Amino acid sequence: MNAEPSNVAATHGPVRIVGAGLLGASIGLGLSAQGVPVTLADASPTAQALARDVGAGAIARTEDAVPTLVVVAVPPDVAAQVVAAELRAHPDAVVTDVASVKSVILAELAAMASLDLSRYVGSHPMAGRERSGAGAASADLFVGRPWVITTREGMDPQALLAVRSLAVDLGAGPVQMTPAEHDDAVALVSHLPQLMASLTAGRLVEAPEPALGLAGQGLRDVTRIAASDPRLWSAILTGNAAAVGTHLRGVRDDLDGLLEALDRAAVDGPLALGAIAGMAGVISAGNDGAARIPGKHGGLRKRYSEVTVLVPDEPGELGRLFTEIGEIGVNIEDFQMEHATRQRVGMAIVSVIPASATTLETALEERGWRVVAP
Amino acid sequence: MNAEPSNVAATHGPVRIVGAGLLGASIGLGLSAQGVPVTLADASPTAQALARDVGAGAIARTEDAVPTLVVVAVPPDVAAQVVAAELRAHPDAVVTDVASVKSVILAELAAMASLDLSRYVGSHPMAGRERSGAGAASADLFVGRPWVITTREGMDPQALLAVRSLAVDLGAGPVQMTPAEHDDAVALVSHLPQLMASLTAGRLVEAPEPALGLAGQGLRDVTRIAASDPRLWSAILTGNAAAVGTHLRGVRDDLDGLLEALDRAAVDGPLALGAIAGMAGVISAGNDGAARIPGKHGGLRKRYSEVTVLVPDEPGELGRLFTEIGEIGVNIEDFQMEHATRQRVGMAIVSVIPASATTLETALEERGWRVVAP
Numbered sequence: 001m002n003a004e005p006s007n008v009a010a011t012h013g014p015v016r017i018v019g020a021g022l023l024g025a026s027i028g029l030g031l032s033a034q035g036v037p038v039t040l041a042d043a044s045p046t047a048q049a050l051a052r053d054v055g056a057g058a059i060a061r062t063e064d065a066v067p068t069l070v071v072v073a074v075p076p077d078v079a080a081q082v083v084a085a086e087l088r089a090h091p092d093a094v095v096t097d098v099a100s101v102k103s104v105i106l107a108e109l110a111a112m113a114s115l116d117l118s119r120y121v122g123s124h125p126m127a128g129r130e131r132s133g134a135g136a137a138s139a140d141l142f143v144g145r146p147w148v149i150t151t152r153e154g155m156d157p158q159a160l161l162a163v164r165s166l167a168v169d170l171g172a173g174p175v176q177m178t179p180a181e182h183d184d185a186v187a188l189v190s191h192l193p194q195l196m197a198s199l200t201a202g203r204l205v206e207a208p209e210p211a212l213g214l215a216g217q218g219l220r221d222v223t224r225i226a227a228s229d230p231r232l233w234s235a236i237l238t239g240n241a242a243a244v245g246t247h248l249r250g251v252r253d254d255l256d257g258l259l260e261a262l263d264r265a266a267v268d269g270p271l272a273l274g275a276i277a278g279m280a281g282v283i284s285a286g287n288d289g290a291a292r293i294p295g296k297h298g299g300l301r302k303r304y305s306e307v308t309v310l311v312p313d314e315p316g317e318l319g320r321l322f323t324e325i326g327e328i329g330v331n332i333e334d335f336q337m338e339h340a341t342r343q344r345v346g347m348a349i350v351s352v353i354p355a356s357a358t359t360l361e362t363a364l365e366e367r368g369w370r371v372v373a374p
Numbered sequence: 375m376n377a378e379p380s381n382v383a384a385t386h387g388p389v390r391i392v393g394a395g396l397l398g399a400s401i402g403l404g405l406s407a408q409g410v411p412v413t414l415a416d417a418s419p420t421a422q423a424l425a426r427d428v429g430a431g432a433i434a435r436t437e438d439a440v441p442t443l444v445v446v447a448v449p450p451d452v453a454a455q456v457v458a459a460e461l462r463a464h465p466d467a468v469v470t471d472v473a474s475v476k477s478v479i480l481a482e483l484a485a486m487a488s489l490d491l492s493r494y495v496g497s498h499p500m501a502g503r504e505r506s507g508a509g510a511a512s513a514d515l516f517v518g519r520p521w522v523i524t525t526r527e528g529m530d531p532q533a534l535l536a537v538r539s540l541a542v543d544l545g546a547g548p549v550q551m552t553p554a555e556h557d558d559a560v561a562l563v564s565h566l567p568q569l570m571a572s573l574t575a576g577r578l579v580e581a582p583e584p585a586l587g588l589a590g591q592g593l594r595d596v597t598r599i600a601a602s603d604p605r606l607w608s609a610i611l612t613g614n615a616a617a618v619g620t621h622l623r624g625v626r627d628d629l630d631g632l633l634e635a636l637d638r639a640a641v642d643g644p645l646a647l648g649a650i651a652g653m654a655g656v657i658s659a660g661n662d663g664a665a666r667i668p669g670k671h672g673g674l675r676k677r678y679s680e681v682t683v684l685v686p687d688e689p690g691e692l693g694r695l696f697t698e699i700g701e702i703g704v705n706i707e708d709f710q711m712e713h714a715t716r717q718r719v720g721m722a723i724v725s726v727i728p729a730s731a732t733t734l735e736t737a738l739e740e741r742g743w744r745v746v747a748p
Binding site: 076077104126138140141143144145146148175177181184185186188189190192193194195196197198199200201202203204205207208210211212213214215216218219220221222223224225226227228229230231233234235237238239241242244245247248249250251252254255256258259261262263264265266269270271272275276279280282283284285286287288289290291292293294310316317318319320321322323325326327329330331332334335336337345370372 | 666
């Protein structure tokens with residue numbers, strides 16, 4: 001995204017963004033950087049001023065030029081009201097929202113009298129950060145992420161095109177789905193994992209300290225997203241209640257089967273009738289499901305070779321490792337750090353293409369690194 | 375671990391390892407490297423020979439010197455039988471096992487007649503890899519990991535000391551607990567997260583392809599360990615059925631509360647009585663639980679500043695980034711890679727101490743990297 005006015009500015013007329021949080025301000029930053037005139041409105045004057053100060057656009061005024069596109073970037077529980085107000089206030093503009101639930105917003109809009117919904121296209125950029133607000137905004141937030149554009153009958157094809165252009169101009173990949181398909185998909189790949197992480201982490205509240213001392217990378221991975229914001233997530237989850245409920249009920253049924261098998265094993269011993277099969281069924285299904293998650297660039301999950309190197313936790317050591325891997329000339333496909341407890345050493349797990357693994361291992365050992373065999 | 379015979383060799387007499395898989399072979403490798411005489415026995419002659427070939431020790435023979443320590447490294451469902459046989463065969467040796475469940479093994483042993491259990495000390499090194507077998511073994515497998523040593527009345531203090539020495543000599547940190555404390559702890563921090571990851575991934579088996587295309591880092595993290603071995607995990611879970619059942623029942627109760635709140639929201643809308651509170655309660659409890667997981671080196675989770683850099687997915691780019699961070703002279707505390715879908719770009723999230731963040735951002739930008747604001 002360069003700062004010169006580009007053909008993007010020519011495509012979009014003035015864009016009005018309502019809601020100056022992380023998403024609204026990031027969209028404003030990305031469009032402003034391409035020379036598109038952007039105005040920003042937020043119920044909070046402070047949020048509005050912060051977004052302006054980070055360069056996301058000018059503060060909206062009544063005398064503003066008529067927008068051709070309005071982006072509503074407010075929480076899902078107020079999105080429909082704001083979309084409706086914008087459709088009425090700007091009778092020629094395309095209006096989109098970027099809330100993470102779609103059917104409930106459309107249903108609320110459909111229930112309102114005398115609204116021209118042909119100009120409304122619900123969308124959802126699959127991007128975010130742990131921090132919120134315009135202070136965390138970035139013109140690059142959407143680069144390489146999917147941006148769902150919801151489709152339905154009666155929608156103006158030009159409106160759809162305008163919202164697709166918005167996604168593409170911000171570096172995202174547009175994905176068209178119906179609102180119901182979207183809601184079901186995010187219930188499964190986003191809302192359900194959030195709840196499972198939260199449920200797992202919730203069990204740790206009362207855990208004895210020594211038990212927590214045994215925590216490894218597995219627990220850390222499963223619970224990483226449990227640190228999410230309760231207020232935002234409550235609105236998302238209740239706004240997609242039916243779809244989330246369907247998937248969570250599936251989990252509950254599997255979980256009840258597990259509990260039955262565990263109870264048998266607890267009473268009759270580990271080899272109790274059906275206990276092993278009950279466990280193995282759930283773990284095997286998990287194997288199959290995990291294998292379906294696409295890897296980098298939407299392709300099948302690639303198999304890389306992992307080279308594990310012990311790295312003393314001292315300033316510069318990890319930097320030195322990467323400097324030397326750069327010198328050795330092997331490309332790093334992926335990287336993970338495992339932290340050791342109780343010792344000042346970490347394990348750097350470097351993924352490389354299988355053909356490079358031996359080269360890298362040998363070269364690192366020659367340079368004095370401790371490579372974990374084999 | 376250097377290769378010279380050390381005082382470790384003097385502390386341990388001959389060590390006999392039964393079970394030549396990942397753990398047994400890794401223990402053999404670690405001890406052999408320190409000059410301790412190690413013999414290996416495995417029901418599979420192939421596994422036994424492979425462990426010998428990787429340098430884990432000599433194949434056990436009847437004319438072997440009398441061992442002072444026997445390490446039983448077989449699956450949990452056969453551990454008690456093997457421990458009993460070893461206690462009988464070697465009436466002066468200390469016998470330990472390294473299975474990941476402890477109470478059930480002790481109970482099986484206690485039920486056997488005429489066994490001298492004072493010489494038995496159950497233990498559990500909290501180490502593993504995704505791959506299994508002696509081929510994946512490493513003398514460094516236990517470095518920096520906790521190694522639980524279970525204690526109970528009637529245990530010979532010298533036997534306890536011998537197993538503590540084993541853990542320390544292999545680089546692990548010994549942690550003493552009763553078998554029940556161990557089983558409850560691992561049910562919570564290891565077995566429950568495994569099941570939650572498997573249950574989440576299991577829901578993906580029937581998912582439509584486009585939904586999987588929206589998967590982000592959250593889903594990948596929650597389901598990473600879902601790729602685990604069903605056979606091994608079935609034995610672990612049924613061997614710790616009571617403790618796992620207790621924690622899983624806690625999850626089920628929370629989950630039922632969630633389902634009730636979701637049902638209300640699905641019927642009466644997102645603002646249905648109690649729906650928001652039901653969601654927020656679970657997410658908030660997850661916040662609290664996740665905050666209790668110790669970070670690096672067993673301390674409280676440190677707060678680092680994150681610097682996010684866009685990295686083109688081309689050979690050498692990630693290496694070049696780390697080379698340059700090394701040149702800039704900033705220490706990397708942690709590192710994470712987020713992969714973008716549909717575009718050949720990744721986000722490298724570099725954690726540094728807050729005081730270094732601005733320096734790093736400025737220096738990287740000067741060198742032409744795209745740093746995601748702020």
